[in-house]
Amino acid sequence: MSFDFDLFVIGGGSGGVRAARIAAGYGAKVAITESDRYGGTCVIRGCVPKKLFVYASRFKDEFEDARxxxxxxxxxxxxxxxxxxxxxxxxxxxxxxxEGGIKAKGGLTLHMRAKLDGPGAVKLADGTRITARTILIATGGRPSRYGDIPGAAHIITSNEVFELKALPRRIAVCGGGYIAVEFASIFAGLGVETTLIHRRDKVLRGFDEDLRDGCMEALRARGVRLVMDExxxxxxxxxxxxxxTLRSGAEIETDLVLSAIGREPATGDLGLETAGVKTGSRGEIIVDSYSQTTAPGIYAVGDVTDRVNLTPVALREGQAFADTVFGNKPTQFDHTLIPSAVFTTPELATVGLSEESARAFGHELDIYKSRFRPLRNIVSGRDERMLMKLVVDAASGRVLGCHLLGPDAAEIVQMAAIALQLGARKVDFDATVALHPTAAEEIVTMRDKWVPA
Structure with missing residues (x-):
């Protein structure tokens, strides 16, 4: 059977673009379509614009510290x-x-919605039917919305927040994940009266407990009002x-309500049932370790699969897919050791197991902690402290987790991630010469095990 293309990609975000570009580089005839703008969530309404907002929110500190x-x-x-x-x-x-990277490799880029039209075929929004030997779904995710409360239409999401015409005087941010706490931190840094409303007693579920506590302490110190268990x-x-109006009956006056209660796979109206592609309870596309769906010839990568929803993960999944299917290099991406960061101020970053997760897996642990004021904060008079924590397997001495809260935490943990990937032990950290004077040197100078009070 002849096909119009070797690969057709639905979705022009990080995973889809990487897969299309690499497959085209292997000589495949590739087409990709995007119904919005190339770059997906990360570029258009996620990581990149959010980090620019983070930078903007931190200059107030710079001006104050300069004195x-x-x-x-x-x-x-x-x-x-x-x-x-x-x-x-x-x-x-x-x-x-x-978009230009795909064109440079000879791929065709389209700008319209597409959905599956049976095995080996897609139908574009203009009615055109295209056949492809392999189809990759990379449509990403979308913000979850309040749909069952009065006045839900007044609530914006992280999609709309980047297009606000004016900075509000007051904002109520709903949620306790990294998107919620990041935006609470951003708006507080820009001088907005900020309230964070979360249905649990702590933010950042799944992160190490010390980081969760430290993040909440830092948000309060910077003027964010935390309304928990609401x-x-x-x-x-x-x-x-x-x-x-809150569930308890309490009321909050605000100029803007931002929902950051989570994200969900964008699988609506993709025609998945026409090709036998199965989904899970959240609508996520079910895939195997090679990103193959339940339908032959159809794959999925990125947030639409709801595995680990981070841009670098989508990129690696897209690369692994292209290497496997078009590069004759079967590749499975390992999702077990992925660094991540939350760009609050101060920011937090982590790689490996939290103390709680490591204990749940049955490890006997040695814990090392250091909490201190960085030199800059001492001279500037800022009373903000940095936290560094290593989770170590007591039997082997292997470092299982590295957790940081403070300036440049994300920059530091990226290098720590390499050490953990290589299976470094605490003695390897100890044998590494410290770079002085830096905050990062604390990672290799912690010698005393933490003992609970």
Missing amino acids: GFGWTTGEATFDWATLIANKDREIHRIEQVY ALAGVDEDVAGFRV
Whole structure:
């Protein structure tokens, strides 16, 4: 049977673009379509614009800290419109790079919605039917929305927050995951009166408990009001903005309500049933270790599979798919040791097992902790402390987890991730010469095991 293409990709985000580009480099005839903008969640309304917002929110600290080092600064002002315009310009640049990389390899890029039309075929929004020997679904995820409370239409998500015309004076952020705490930190840093509402008693479920506690402490210290063990019951518009009613009956006045209660796989209206592609309880596409779905010739990568929903993971899954199917190099991506960061201020970063997870797996542990004020904070007068923690298997001495809270935590943990990937032991950390004076040197100078009080 002849096909129009060797590979047709639905979704122009990180995973889909990487797969398309690598497959085309192997000589495959490739087409890819994106119904919105190339770059997907990460580039358009996720990692990249959010990190730009994080940078913007931290300059207030820079101006304040400068005085401790002898600088005299004038009155600082912030212009939201300038940030948005510069963000848009950078996003447009990266978007062109994403699409251009596929074209440079000879791939065809389309701009319209597509769905499966039986085995080996897709149908475009204009009615065109295209056949492909292999189809890859990489449609990503979308924000979960409140759909069952009065006034849900007044609530925005992380999709819309990047397009706000003006900076609100007050904001209520709903959720306790990394997206929620990041936006709470961003808006607080920009001077917005910020309230974080979460249905549990702690934020960042799944992270090490010390990091969770440290993050909440830091948010409170920076003026974020934490309303825990609560949930939205309704949102009403009034002359001053919005009135948020909580499950307990308490009310909060705000100018903007942002929902960051999670994300879900974007599998709606993809025609999966026409080709026999099975999904799980959250709508995620079920795949094997090679990203193969339950339908022959159809694969899926990235957030649509709801495995580990991070951009670098989608990139590696897309690469592994292309290497396997078109490069004659069968590759399974290992999801067990993935570094991650939460870009609050201060930021936190982690790789490997939390103390709680390691104990649940049956490890006897040695725990090393260091909590200190970085040199810069001492001179500037900032009372913010840094936390470093190593989770070590007591029997083998292998470092199972590295957890950081403080300036440049993400930059530091990236290098620690290499050590853990190589199976480094605590004695290997100890044998590494410290780079002084840095905060990162604490990772290799911690000698005393932590003993609970």
